[in-house]
Ligand SMILES: Nc1ncnc2c1ncn2[C@@H]1O[C@H](COP(=O)(O)OP(=O)(O)O)[C@@H](O)[C@H]1O
């Protein structure tokens with residue numbers, strides 16, 4: 001770019017940063033005001049901290065219990081990410097398989113739906129009986145995260161412009177006869193057309209799956225919690241509840257929400273990186 | 288090549304074509320002109336081998352041993368570019384499908400883009416282009432295979448008039464350079480008279496050829512031609528035939 005262009009860009013860039021700053025500052029202000037009101041009302045009415053702890057108490061508990069909470073956070077985060085990774089592997093793998101073979105799709109897809117519609121909280125106790133606890137928790141995270149990846153990727157792989165598919169018929173070599181030839185043609189369209197076309201839908205599925213994976217992990221930990229020797233954040237919440245350690249319960253809850261937010265932002269960033277060059281959803285409006 | 292007594296009834300029972308016979312002469316610019324829904328696209332797709340006729344057949348009149356698939360370029364009504372790929376990568380696609388690597392294809396891609404006047408936009412993404420430029424990219428993609436037969440399905444129908452005029456002229460210039468046969472589907476009388484050596488006027492659905500009109504002045508097609516008396520006369524002729532045929536079709 002030449003210098004004059006840079007110059008003319010500056011005011012626009014300026015307003016853009018200003019509006020971003022505002023979008024961060026406003027909710028932050030609301031949060032501070034709300035926390036202040038909370039603190040004030042707790043102090044004025046002198047509610048005991050085992051009923052409603054003040055934010056300052058929660059903060060102090062967070063610092064004091066940090067080693068314990070940090071360990072729990074790591075466990076929950078690990079379960080969530082591992083569950084998500086397995087869900088992506090399984091979901092994408094299966095979606096690809098389905099797009100290559102109708103027979104595989106017809107024989108397996110109904111079971112994927114059954115897995116999806118059965119509430120995970122109802123499945124968790126059974127899994128906890130048959131599997132070691134950490135594996136059962138992982139399985140729950142996987143179960144809920146798997147389906148959105150599968151169904152979104154399937155949808156994406158199918159939503160290719162028909163005319164683009166016809167280009168393959170027009171310009172590609174005539175497909176070799178037989179099943180193998182058909183398979184090769186499908187694999188080729190998959191790689192060149194369907195995979196990139198599916199990326200936006202896959203990304204949408206991934207975002208949903210990330211949130212669900214965390215929920216699945218928490219639900220399973222809670223189901224396990226009463227029975228056991230868990231160590232994730234959800235387990236800390238249950239444990240704190242039993243012990244009426246409400247400040248710690250709040251601290252764990254704050255961390256859990258923090259994990260959710262960070263994962264959400266990470267996925268939004270990933271989606272932006274993958275789609276920014278071409279997809280409408282990641283294009284900024286002209287200022 | 289020729290279509291002989293071709294009929295096409297779609298699976299849903301719509302009879303799009305019936306008993307359509309048409310010969311495409313080597314190196315001519317032939318327009319298929321007809322009202323919308325009369326089966327123009329269907330006829331073109333049968334020519335391209337994209338769909339099979341349900342009656343009649345397609346005959347190649349030249350050395351029929353060659354692989355004809357490799358000699359056809361096709362331009363759809365919409366640009367149908369892959370939005371995630373740059374213009375150059377889009378133009379690469381037909382070659383890629385034939386196993387030509389990106390590097391080997393580079394010169395031919397550049398050549399093709401220059402031919403249609405968008406050499407500077409090789410690295411742009413489709414959403415960065417105007418409608419006319421997208422259509423140029425689509426044309427470049429068809430030309431990159433050096434087709435002997437270029438099939439175009441109302442390629443400029445969605446463009447504004449000024450852009451369409453420019454693309455008409457550029458298409459003729461490109462054809463002058465490459466010397467390929469063109470079958471051009473359109474519903475615009477003016478466009479078909481301006482571009483063609485010959486116009487095949489189609490009847491309403493089920494489509495067949497109602498009349499073939501040679502466009503005689505083989506001289507240069509330019510602004511002068513567009514405003515000349517013979518041009519106006521030809522447009523009238525063709526319009527009359529179109530109108531009378533379709534009135535007969537309705538009756
Ligand atoms: N794939 C299809 N299946 C069923 N009917 C079709 C299909 N494609 C086109 N038709 C029908 O065939 C007729 C001719 O269509 P088409 O060849 O696209 O006409 P044109 O290009 O002249 O507008 C129309 O009535 C259309 O609805």
Ligand SMILES: [Mg+2]
Pocket residue numbers: 327328329440441
């Ligand atoms: Mg059409």
